[in-house]
Amino acid sequence: MLNPQSIPNIDANEAIVYTPFSLFQQWVKNRSFPVKVMYGQRQLPVTFQPNPDREEHYMVSTALCKKLNLLKDQKHHIYESNDILHIGPVVGIFTAGFTGGTYKPIGERSSLFAKLLSEAKQLGVTAYVFGTHHINWEEKQINAYIYDQSGWRQNTLPFPNVVYDRLPNRRIEGLPATHDTKTRLEKEMNLLWFNPGFFDKWSVHEIMANNKQVQHYLPETVNAPTQGQIEELLYRYRNVYIKPTNGSLGIGIQQILKRRKDQSYYCKFRTNGQNRLRRYSSLKRLLRQQFSKGLEGYMAQRGINLLSWNGKPIDFRVHTNRNRYGAWEVSALAAKLAGTGSVTTHVTSGGKILTLQDIINELGKSKSITQDIKRAVLLLSETLTENMAGIVGEIGFDLGIDTSGSVWLFEANAKPGRGIFSHPNLSVYDKKTSALPFEFSIYLYEQLIQRQVAIKK
Structure with a gap:
């Protein structure tokens, strides 16, 4: 590891790297020295x-620090x-x-x-936040936002590796500006880009449906359904969810219900911040x-037919990295309890976050629930990694467990929300999910150096 705080006051105008003494001796013995240094894309x-x-650590001269824009406080x-x-x-x-x-600087x-930048720093990763308008293409540098003990500030830094x-x-x-930035960075720079896009729900469903290892986790689903197909699902299951294929955060989801001895059709949905229930005389209407x-x-x-608590259905939010x-x-891993009259368990719809211990204690369920869920999401994550375009580094899953103990996949999200971390007993997960993207970045960086080409998986 390099600690730039240990910078000699000498050689103020020279670009020098002072190497561990034993390493320098090895280079002399092998008659092989690096000739360049690379920080980011600089x-x-x-x-x-x-x-x-004669100590076993690296130091760099003040001049080199300035030329590289090397952050000194980590x-x-x-x-x-x-030779690099x-x-x-x-x-x-x-x-x-x-x-x-x-x-x-990035609003709320x-x-x-x-949190992300603080975790990155602890791992020895230079991390910053940037947008399209912060890039200086001519100088190949970014007027980026960084965060430290003094708060937020902007700093000129080189183009990233990841x-x-x-x-x-x-x-x-x-x-178009977002697309053009991504295309140009990937074309002109030897970098790796992970979590490159939002998932399309139907595409995810098709990937899973074509894999024998995970297809049993999928509820029966129809894309762009006709009235007849919805009627058939209601006849068999009495309960159907209609979801936008490009939706997120539960927005736009509606639930249609049909009781056997009732001629009416019922629709649960959320509008203007309220959970609503409407009755119709026909499915067509x-x-x-x-x-x-x-x-x-x-x-x-x-x-x-999900597990429930006090008559309210429960599902599970699981993050994988x-x-x-x-x-x-x-x-x-956490459980979500549906709000009164809500079509989903999202907190924004009145849902409540529960820990797995709450579920085990209150419902008298076995700890095997946790193992069943973990086994499912790891298989699902591997399946998506193998079949999605680009490098997938984190996923948020919404899962359910029915009254017989079977696990069901409802959704997979490429950029999972963090509402579950509002629960005071889930702070350890908050820290872990903030650190793992940078642990993965170290892995990607090492692969990039070793291969000198972009990797997919």
């Missing part, structure tokens, strides 16, 4: 000298490859919604990014009123 010729104190990882000494990784968190100031999401995509919504992702523009862009999914070794692990 590469410079340097002179290498042994540590003047440690860095060091790698040697061919790599300092990094440098990770750029790509997002939008900047305010232009330094108090809350500033606290989220502050980009962590945290765009806030599909609309911004679809803007319901669909015409609730989906006036038709069902293109929607999917119909059978309802599941890839770690320091590129392997998937479960990084957060």
